[in-house]
Every structure is written in structure tokens, then in C-alpha cells.
Amino acid sequence: MATPLLLGCIADDFTGATDLANNLVRGGMRTVQAIGVPRAPLQGDADAVVIALKSRTVPAADAVRESLQALAWLRAQGARQIFFKCCSTFDSTPDGNIGPVAEALMDALGTDFTIATPAFPDNQRTVFQGHLFVGDMLLSDSGMRDHPLTPMTDANLGRVLQAQCRRRVGLIDWRSVAAGPQAIRQRIDALRAEGVALAIADAVSNEDLLRLGAAVADLPLLTGGSGLAIGLPANFGLSPAPAASALPPPTGAQAILSGSCSQATNRQVAAFIRAGHAAFALDPPRIAAGEDLAAEALAWAAPRLADGPVLVYSTAEPDAVHAVQDRLGVQQAGALVERTLAAVARGLVARGVGQLVIAGGETSGACVQALDVTQLRIGPQIDPGVPWCHAQGPRGGLHLVLKSGNFGGDDFFAKAALL
Numbered sequence: 001m002a003t004p005l006l007l008g009c010i011a012d013d014f015t016g017a018t019d020l021a022n023n024l025v026r027g028g029m030r031t032v033q034a035i036g037v038p039r040a041p042l043q044g045d046a047d048a049v050v051i052a053l054k055s056r057t058v059p060a061a062d063a064v065r066e067s068l069q070a071l072a073w074l075r076a077q078g079a080r081q082i083f084f085k086c087c088s089t090f091d092s093t094p095d096g097n098i099g100p101v102a103e104a105l106m107d108a109l110g111t112d113f114t115i116a117t118p119a120f121p122d123n124q125r126t127v128f129q130g131h132l133f134v135g136d137m138l139l140s141d142s143g144m145r146d147h148p149l150t151p152m153t154d155a156n157l158g159r160v161l162q163a164q165c166r167r168r169v170g171l172i173d174w175r176s177v178a179a180g181p182q183a184i185r186q187r188i189d190a191l192r193a194e195g196v197a198l199a200i201a202d203a204v205s206n207e208d209l210l211r212l213g214a215a216v217a218d219l220p221l222l223t224g225g226s227g228l229a230i231g232l233p234a235n236f237g238l239s240p241a242p243a244a245s246a247l248p249p250p251t252g253a254q255a256i257l258s259g260s261c262s263q264a265t266n267r268q269v270a271a272f273i274r275a276g277h278a279a280f281a282l283d284p285p286r287i288a289a290g291e292d293l294a295a296e297a298l299a300w301a302a303p304r305l306a307d308g309p310v311l312v313y314s315t316a317e318p319d320a321v322h323a324v325q326d327r328l329g330v331q332q333a334g335a336l337v338e339r340t341l342a343a344v345a346r347g348l349v350a351r352g353v354g355q356l357v358i359a360g361g362e363t364s365g366a367c368v369q370a371l372d373v374t375q376l377r378i379g380p381q382i383d384p385g386v387p388w389c390h391a392q393g394p395r396g397g398l399h400l401v402l403k404s405g406n407f408g409g410d411d412f413f414a415k416a417a418l419l
């Protein structure tokens, strides 16, 4: 019988979910990331589950529906506290989705109060007097003002959230946060007495987040960025420990698939090839011409798998990518390459690969879907923000790394091969 879950998290996008899961593991919580609302119960023991939704920019009613489904699953696993994870730049529009989702979760949980803070000082996000700063700039002066989907033109988070909420929004000011957990709880009581239901919380340092974390141990619902997570494991008697990131022993052969064309990934591919490792380049025009490059790549890889990591990549410099996009169209080029790499992923696993590194956010999504992976246990970090993960399955399951574009040092692929 699995032990009941401690913390149940609902994240409004995939990379945000990984970011949160990574922080929880580092704080000592054994954490599983679920891709979408799981259809089956939790696989194995975990202290925290982070359900990754794609609800940041969908219509508010859809975000609410999916979030409530996630909540129902988390409660069925026994979650004692719920964490609604939003972006550390509070990405949203006047219609939501942070406010509508938070209020729907409050209704479902029967709670009259939640805090909301995107502060994550380690990532240059601080909140002071209810205003969000990105580095030394107000949010509204940062690049976020030009975001294509969720332009943020107001740094006053109280005003931003109030526009999305029926309930009253207030502020747990920095003076209270700095004075410690008891002062924060007193401030919460005072806000509640005034009829405030959601409070932006100031935090300019990790110490502030730790004080906040301790003060909100008894709240059924927390809303925030992944920074807020650093103060939560202690509430459940947990502290950083290697056991939290322990994964089953790796099995099978090693392979790397790279569909990212970011500068960092270009450097990583070049370094891997320079070090003398085996690499197979996919040529998008040949895929477009109807050639089965997945089969060709698999026939190339099969006899080499026993000798160490192999790399199959479409990674290219911007000029080459633009030339392909001009010919095929951006969407069409992306979809062709993603489909091919996903087919290679399936073929490699069928041929005994048990450790697979995937570079590229969209590429990872396509491969994980093709591999039918729905739950990932989060393991140790390879480079900041990029952990090893493990998906249960036949023959010891599959160890996976899902690296989004610009993450990782130049030697990332060689390092990842050292599990």
C-alpha cells in the first residue's frame, strides 16, 4: 500500500512543472511529475506529485476544468496540501488564468484564504510592496511587456490578480514577512478579518520564502512560483537528502536525440562529435522528400549501441534552419523533424536503449508522447534545472533527460552519459 501523498501540485505548463519538481526534490521530497492528469493511481511512493497541465493560455473555463480534474486526482491520492504553480513572471491576461483557477480550487477545497507569490530570488524574481521585479526592473519594464501571448504591462500584482478575481485581493507586506512566521500568520488573520481571500506575499530573499513557507503550513491551498516550494518540505519534517533523488539503477544502452537548434544545443552537439562519439545527422529535406530517415538512423545506431552513447540529431545552425523553414514552412519543418525523432526514440527503446537524453522542449514532448510516458520520477540534477528522470516500464523502465533548448553546459551530453 503506497503512503499517502503530502503535497499535490498543479502546474500550468510543462517546464514550470519540472522546475517545481526539481526544487521539491532538492528540498528532500521524493517527487513524481505527471504529464497531464493521470488515468491510473500513483506509481510507487512519492511525497509530492506535480501534475503538468498546459493551462496557462487556454480559455479560463478550460483551465478551471482541467485544474479541478487534477485536484480530484491529487485528493484521491491523499494529498494533504495543494500547490497551484504559476509562472514566476505571473504570466496571465485580464481574464486569467491564475485568478479563476485559484478561486475554483478554493471553492473545491472549501477554503477562504490562499497566498500568491511568484517570488524566486535565485531566478531574479522578487516581490516588494506587491510589485514584481525581474532583476532590477519592474515586470512592466522587462521583456515580458512584449510577450506574444501574455504581455505583462502592470507590475502591481495585487491589481493584476484583482482584475481576474471575484474575491478580494490583499497584500502580506515585506515588513510582516521579514518579522517571521508568527507575524505573517497575524497579518493573514487581519486580512481575513477584512474580507481578503487572496494575498500577494512579498519576498526578496530565500529567507523570506522560508519564513513564508513555515507560516502557511496549515493553508489547504498555496499559489505561487517554484520559489515558494523551497520552504515547504520542512513543514512535512523533510530536509535535503540524497534519498529524495534516488532513482532505480540505470539499465540498457545510452542514446541522445537532439531536435533543439538553440545555441547551447549546437555547442553541445559539436562538443560530443569533437570528443569522438558516434553521431547521425538527420537531413530535413530528405525527410520531406519521403525518405524514411528514422529507419536509416535506427539501422545505423543498432550495431553501435553496445559501444557507448550514440547521438541522432537534426540540430543545425540558424542559417540552415531558416533555409529549411523557407522551403517547407516553419510548422511543417518542425512537425516532420519531431515525428522522425519520435519514431527514432521508439525504435531505440525497442532495441534496448534504457537511458535516453532528449534535447528540445517540443522535441521532448513529441518523444515522451510517442513513448507513452505519463509519469516521471525526478532524480538528481545534471546541470541547473535539468534532472535525470525515470519512467516505470518493462526491463527496468526508462531513464530520461528532457533538456529544453538553452539549458546545460557545453559538455552536457558527455556528462549525461555518465549516469
Ligand code: ADP
Pocket (backbone or CB within 6 Å): 259, 260, 261, 262, 265, 284, 314, 315, 316, 320, 321, 324, 325, 333, 334, 335, 336, 337, 338, 359, 360, 361, 362, 363, 364, 403, 404, 405, 406
Ligand atoms: P528548443 O527547446 O531549443 O526550443 P524545440 O524542440 O522546442 O527546441 O524546438 C525545435 C523545433 O525545431 C522543433 O519543432 C524541431 O522539430 C525543429 N527542428 C529541429 N531541427 C530542425 C532543422 N534542422 N530544420 C528545421 N527545423 C528543425
